[in-house]
Amino acid sequence: MKQPATIKIAGRRIGPDQPPYVIAEMSGNHNGDLARTFRILEAAKEAGADAVKLQTYRPDTITIDHDGPEFVVDGGLWDGRRLFELYEEAHTPWEWHPEIFARAREIGITVFSSPFDPTAVDFLEGLDAPAYKVASPEIIDLPLIRKIAGTGKPMIISTGMASLDEIGEALAAARSGGAEDIVLLHCTAAYPTPPEEANLATIPDLRERFGVVTGLSDHTLGTAVATTAIALGAAVIEKHFTLARSDGGVDSAFSLEPAELAELVENARIAQAAMGQPMYHPTRSEASVLKNRRSLYIMKPVARDEIFTSDNVRSIRPGLGLKPKHLDAVLGRKAARDLEFGEPLDVSMIAGGLDVQ
Secondary structure (H helix, E strand, O other): OOOOOOOEEOOEOOOOOEEEEEEEEEOOOOOOHHHHHHHHHHHHHHHHEEEEEEOOOOOOHHHHOOOOHHEEEOOOOOOOEEEEHHHHHHOOOOOHHHHHHHHHHHHHEEEEEEOOHHHHHHHHOOOOOOOOEEEHHHHHHHHHHHHOOOOOOOOOEEEOOOHHHHHHHHHHHHHHHHOOOOOOOOEOOOOOHHHHHHOOOHHHHHHHOOEEEEEEEEOOOOOHHHHHHHHOOOOOEEEEEOOHHHHHHOOHOOOOOHHHEEEEEEEHHHHHHHOOOOOOOHHHHHOOOOHHHOEEEEEEEEOOOEEOOOEEEEEEOOOOOOOOOHHHHHHOOEEEEOEEEEEOOOOHHHOOOOOOO
């Protein structure tokens, strides 16, 4: 399948031939403090991220206030937490959103969000959100996907936990709803994700199967896995971001700090630039060291009509003479003229010449 076309978010082109689009996911790392939220925006901008992503929901739009066992997290980072209380702590107050969008415009970084129900989509449309993210658990909420698609904005869909059929259904819903610019992010929805469960080979497979721009929503610790994903064609990288993990917060344990985000941005762009194209000839940088290859040289004076032998012709550096592959054809031939020690051997020095390729 041919490479998918690039898309644009807030004027920034995103695709296989562009620098990776790096999204800093704030999630609940604001820790209930609007001023901290602004500092996160500023730190992401300073680190070189392209965008900061929010999550737009209220506890009662994503779950219900219930004490049943199915409403309590079982295992993992949030073991034993009631869903309603967890989302109450983690959610970004809707009244903050206008100020967050305004501050982002002021400092020059893109902000968009994951809406978790139709009312959140309408709310974000009122703020002129430039794009939307569908979180992994919502990939099966096809009515929500169609609602988001109806905005006509670019959509980024995380595939964590989804089967191929579910991914196909989500894409079909997005396209039927009117979405044209779609990104699929491979995602392992474990917090944090063990690197051996990252399965980065899924990224090019998604691109080949569905013909869309692909990337990675990464929950592993550090930046190694995300950087590696670039070499497999990830055009978008999303990582959770905080000012300092020691500050705590619902997502802090698997979030990057500012210096790490800056490292990811730099390494991702280096990785993308290093991909290049298949190359089977010297690069510009190699041209100056071609002379360091071996070639055939005169090892002692040779008189005209004297026979070339292994004593007077040898393969050495530098590479200004005939290629070493011609040595067997040269041995036993006669010199066309007197030759000096240290001369690079060429065809004109061989009586009768030599057919070289």
